[in-house]
Amino acid sequence: MTGLLVRRAAAADFAAVARLTVAAYEADGQLKGESGYAVALADVATRAASGEVLVAVDEATGGLLGSVTFVLSGTPYAELCGPGEAEFRMLAVDPAAQGRGTGAALARACLSRAAELGCSAVVICRRDGFAEAGQRLYERLGFVRTPERDWSPLPGVELLGLRLELPVATPVG
Template sequence: MQLRLATPDDHEVVGRATVAAYAPFLGGDRPDTGYVEHLRDAARRAAEAELWVACSEAGEVLGSVTICPEGSPWRELARPGEGEFRMLAVDPTAQGQGVGRALVEHALTHFRSGGATGVVLCSMAEMTAAHALYGRLGFVREPALDWSPAPGVELLSFRLTFAPQES
């Protein structure tokens, strides 16, 4: 598996894969908030943050994550000095193969090497597989940061604090 910044040629497939990964959590009686179009808009994420993709050896995009540097409009929870990532998405055909873990570990390495004190994120309450992954990687729930962007949509927050690096 290769991790790299997305290129404009990736945007359409990343948008489709992101919508497909989130689809099981968007149906039912959730209000139409325009979130599907937000998920599909990979080009905007690439322009306003850092859109990373995981690719197969053959170059097929398997998943993506949006890394939100300080100053990015995609940040929702992070304080100065903290990292934040959003829209971790693995194409349903590639789920269960370590793609999500590789993308999260990449984001953690990115922020740690940049001097961040830790990473925060939020996730839909129903995304229990992602929550389990975050727990395995050392994240803990941060209920004080939970929030609701729209009626019927509850986001749970998680935090990972990095151990101080020895000099």
Template sequence: MTIVVRPAHTSELGDIGELTVRAYAEVLVDGSSYSTHLRDAATRAREAELYVALLGDDLAGTVTFCPQGSPWAEIAQPGEGEFRMLAVDPRHRRQGVAEALVSTCLERARELGYQALVLCSMDVQAPAQRIYARFGFERAPDRDWSPVEGVDLRGFRLAL
């Protein structure tokens, strides 16, 4: 089945938020309020660029692309784009959805003339990190950080 990636529609924001929470359920720290943040697709759509991947009529995945100046960017430096909250519905994993969303972010970063694309990932997200490696992302330890106690984020960067 063909994967279609496009900007999110306003009518989909609730479903996008719920999909994001489902996709991150395995890595959420118990008692974390991060699920509220993940669920807030409406704010991401306003303050960044929110994309969805469709498999047929199914909402299969989403990603937030953060252009320069977006308050959602966490580690991007001048001349870099960033993506966050790459989420694939557990029912649609291993079908190329994540790859299609990452490709969209790469295309967008190139369109904007950025020199690099960056992201953060947790150690428990090894499957996602394998995807990033296939695209050529390299570890960027100088971008590692911890937003809260017990959550260690690892930086990755791809020169464009």
């Protein structure tokens, strides 16, 4: 998408990121009967203290289009990643901005960040039965299902594990 900038969220962005993330999850039907997760989604300051919250903004208007949380193994928000791996979570795109490449730009920013940090892979999970657009996006990016990483945080909530092996950097010289 042209005119899209992905950057690290500033504290001034946190309230807007919280509103957008909760709205995106609600629009997708993922928060029905799960008010506790809405609270976690809205706690952007804690996410930012534990990882990197990235935002996608429209360069022309400055409007927030989406956000994602990037984390490393051993940090509080890491659910699936092991040593040498990175993970991203809570990928959310404003329902009014969906279909413009925002989710792909945020996911690619996480993959780039993981590569910069020397990670061997990026792992994620997605909720079974939801976000079919997300499923297609992850397939296009090269993520593969890793059923051994599937898990359930609550009864009736099944999360499917996915992994993308990152290219090994070739030393210069």
